[in-house]
Amino acid sequence: MNIRLWYLTHKWTSLLCTIFLLMLCLTGLPLIFHEEIEHFSGVVEAPLMAADTPDASLDAIVTAAKQARPNDVIQFMFWDAEEHPHITQVSMSERMDTPPDEFKTVLLDSRTANILDVPPPDKGFMYIMLKLHTDMFAGLPGTLFLGLMGLLFVAAVVSGIVLYQPFMRKLDFGTVRKEKSQRLKWLDVHNLIGIVTIVWVLVVGITGSINTLSQIIIAIWQQDQMAEMLQPYKNLPPPTSTGSLEKAMQTARQAVPDMHPSFVAFPGSMFSSPHHYTIFMKGNTPLTSRLLKPALIDTTTSELTDTRDMPWYVKTLLLSQPLHFGDYGGLPLKMLWTLFDMFAIVVLGSGLYLWWGRRKHTDKRISELEQLHLDFAVDLKEPK
Structure with a gap:
């Protein structure tokens, strides 16, 4: 598959799933700490008695x-x-x-x-967050739909990995071109955070899709x-x-x-x-x-x-x-899961910003090949 097909795969899988993935990331944040929230909300606990x-x-x-x-x-x-x-x-x-x-x-x-x-x-509140996260109050069809969005997300991540190598061909790892346009700066941030969190998003995306098949x-x-x-x-x-x-x-x-x-x-x-x-x-x-x-x-x-x-x-x-929820390693792991969740929100939000900015500000004189270069630096010419 050539770079253009990988680009189109990344573009359309991302566009189709981003809004739903943002909803899942936002609702997933309180669910990571559902035990702690239950304790603070006054859930009854057993009285103290002798250990034996x-x-x-x-x-x-x-x-x-x-x-x-x-x-x-x-x-x-x-x-x-x-x-x-x-x-x-x-x-x-x-x-x-x-x-x-x-x-x-x-x-x-x-x-x-x-x-x-x-x-x-x-x-x-926690019931609403859980229902939105699991089936959007739509039962099994909603659950399976979110599973499909999870698979599209995995496809978007994999295609993003493929596109990252040509994008970084003339740039050092971690480069954010602050001297360039606002859109290019966000493109660099989008790609940097995406590649740093790649393992986590794949784990959460795949396990989330598996969980939707629970019934x-x-x-x-x-x-x-x-x-x-x-x-x-x-x-x-x-x-x-x-x-x-x-x-x-x-x-x-x-x-x-x-x-x-x-x-x-x-x-x-x-x-x-x-x-x-x-x-x-x-x-x-x-x-x-x-x-x-x-x-x-x-x-x-x-x-x-x-x-x-x-x-x-x-x-x-x-x-x-x-x-999927990071609830097997205590509070430190939950904090790590929260950090990665927030990074994922930035990646998804910046992806929407880049897509919308392209639609709004693309110069009609820029050819299709030059536009691909602007997004992923696959051309030999550096973007101005």
């Missing part, structure tokens, strides 16, 4: 949650020991097939089974591995009652001793079957804590039905999520 205080029975927590919302059913139960220690989050709704946006939450103390809070559905990837897993694990129960009538969650958890811990629970999908919910508690376990290291391993526990007998490592495509999704 034992946890309450999960059956007691189930009973307390049902008392808090007697007309709802429990779909999921979550734990996040790092960000919210000693708190059990229970997601409830009117029906087992209720979509995630309509979940109602009950927060309980894991040690006493006391109810800490029954917050209303979150529709505040499709999970659906494939449900139709593939999950269906195979549930095959022995396919034609059995649903049980009339469910057994002890505490016993199911003990079975899961024994079956997967080197991991600890991340969340439970209750019988009949989207990640389980009417016959099972599906307990998703996670590892204890920075890497394995991002990976999940389901353990299917029969609700009637509390015995293990099956447990398997997730397939490669689900592991790819699970590992791409923390890379």
Whole structure:
């Protein structure tokens, strides 16, 4: 592919995705610090107790949650020991097939089974930022559209790398021609910041595109591995009652001793079957804590039905999520992610400025070849 085709690729992929990428960068800034924002906004925390205080029975927590919302059913139960220690989050709704946006939450103390809070559905600032960033309030079509914009962004970055070499042919690295026109100065800044942040933008762009496929990837897993694990129960009538969650958890811990629970999908919910508690376990290291391993526990007998490592495509999704938001290395990494995010905003904004300036101020006497030289210095003649 010659320089002109690379230039056209860079131009049009950039133009098509820039506005949406700016929106993603702006909404992504508060999402990087969502845990810290939650703490400052007054999210309830568990009271201080002795470090060796034992946890309450999960059956007691189930009973307390049902008392808090007697007309709802429990779909999921979550734990996040790092960000919210000693708190059990229970997601409830009117029906087992209720979509995630309509979940109602009950927060309980894991040690006493006391109810800490029954917050209303979150529709505040962080909810708006998350929805804009993930699907623009358009559901799966919006998510897939943003994934396409992410792929166009990756194409724009790759074509920009190709064009950078001829642009720098007669310039030292990092040169910003302050003595030239305002547009040329911004062109140099645009290219310099773009090449310096190239690894980060590729990582964030690729992982972001992978994340937009999460619903499709999970659906494939449900139709593939999950269906195979549930095959022995396919034609059995649903049980009339469910057994002890505490016993199911003990079975899961024994079956997967080197991991600890991340969340439970209750019988009949989207990640389980009417016959099972599906307990998703996670590892204890920075890497394995991002990976999940389901353990299917029969609700009637509390015995293990099956447990398997997730397939490669689900592991790819699970590992791409923390890379995208930079939330696996503590506050220093979040600060670095914020800095790179702001650099990306400058690159995207300067790209729009350069395009608009060209449309507004291009001299009609400049030939097409000279115009390419003005933008990317591919001609032998230096721009005046």
